[in-house]
Amino acid sequence: MAVSTRLLGSNGQYSRYPLAFFLDEMRRLGLRSLDFVPQVPHFFCGYRDHDDPAGLKTALARAGLRVAVLTPPSYRCSITAPAGEQRAATLGYYKSCIQLAAELGCDRLVLDAAGACWDLKVEQLREHAADTLCILCDAAEAAGVGLLLAPAMGAETPLIAEAPVLNTARELEAMLHRLRRPGLGVCLDTNVMSACGDTIPDWFDRLGDRTGLVRLCDGNYHGWRAWGEGVLPMERYLCQLNEVGYGGEISLRLPGERYLERPSYPDERALAALCGEV
């Protein structure tokens, strides 16, 4: 059965393998579009510029793959950083990544609030994020790239917590409302959504028309898991996505490092469940 072009593969878990291996695996699995992570050793993004993407573009074209969405690792950056060195680097990094997205012909970039300092007041963190996102929206709009704000893991997942702010659908909705930028949407990660106590119907009530990508991933309070190996009702989630009328792309990207040695395993699990359903 042909794999739907709505499904996006990702190199996130393939960081112990060469780019060529990852691209071969995508072809083997029948995936044609990517939620690409510009991470070493596959591609280098610094805090001021990035590698020439010509080689990457050639390799993608040869493999018959397109980058639909770009998800830069946050590395040392955080959109919640106060004015200063880290914020300057964060702006430089994401502007460079926005440019890379445009160079790859990809129209969306996903980012989140990871890397926050938990000793700062939450209102300060939200203000810093708003300031940074505002500047990045300008750069993204000029480049024809949309920004998708994904929820971050919060205090209720202490082992994998990323930020005390921008965790829930309510908070993301408030940020979109605060910034009022048409080029800023959201990315639904079903594991973060679940850990933060949201549901798919609630999410789409609040953010349905601003949801530019769904990461349909299983997981638990310790991290992301291959389909069927976490604690989430994945088949129900898939039905609910259909019920709310979501017709956009579904990314198979799993954050974390759980499958680095056998990265195609979660892809195979997800495809076995999704082929014929999406």
Place this chain on the structure above:
Amino acid sequence: MAGIQRGQLVNMNQHYRRFSLDYFLDCQQRLGVEQIELWCGAAHFWLDHEGLGDVNALRGKLSAHNVRVVSVTAPSIAYQYQYASQEPELLERSFRYFSNAIHLAAELGADRVVVNSGWGYCGEDEAAMWGRCRDHLGRLCLAAGREGILLVMESLRQDESNLVYSLERARRMYEEIHHPNLKMMVDNIATGAAGETLEDWFQAFGDDLIHMHFLDGDPWLHNVWGDGNTALARQIQTLNDHHFTGYLVQEVADEHYFTDPYAADRRNFRVLERFLQD
């Protein structure tokens, strides 16, 4: 009774990664900790292949909190750089990054920088990845020699690296690099996971074993003392038997401690201070 000197106890800022540098330093001052191994991660201190953060500002903060840096660690798993970077351009950037860490150590008056072997691709030719790591560490030894800095190499766990993950492989790398600025250290989580003892490492390296990441392993996790399964008095007796006067760095790297690192420090030093002899 076996014991340790106060001057051997060194804390680290890695487990404060979710907090600001100011918060970390305030906590160290409250604890009476005066020596640290500086983990150059976000958001504490900026380090990349192009340069360093504001060293003068860092010196000022350290001095204001009566804290001195005795060793430096440049993160090599979380970010874009590692010691056996697989692609030539990435390896060159890694060299510049780690060279900047060596320079930072010299600027701060520390005499050592912690290094490891990094890792090659899964399934990569052993000789190719081994040689790349050895040659890179050799270049870094030359850079360290020019700055008057020692490199101290730790082994990694086998799930972290396919290069130096055992005493036998550590000895081989040490002998092949054969440089006076390369010394050795025990990370007793990595050595414990490999089934090795402190005695094994003292036998292998003698006086060139000058530094330790000294934690309570179970044996896999970087626990504070009291949370693992290590017989502390016996470990200290081994240190005393070999007249070890190097630093015992508390690299509390397990995620369980990231939510409240100050509580982890209090519990940890409460255990260690019972063995102080001065």
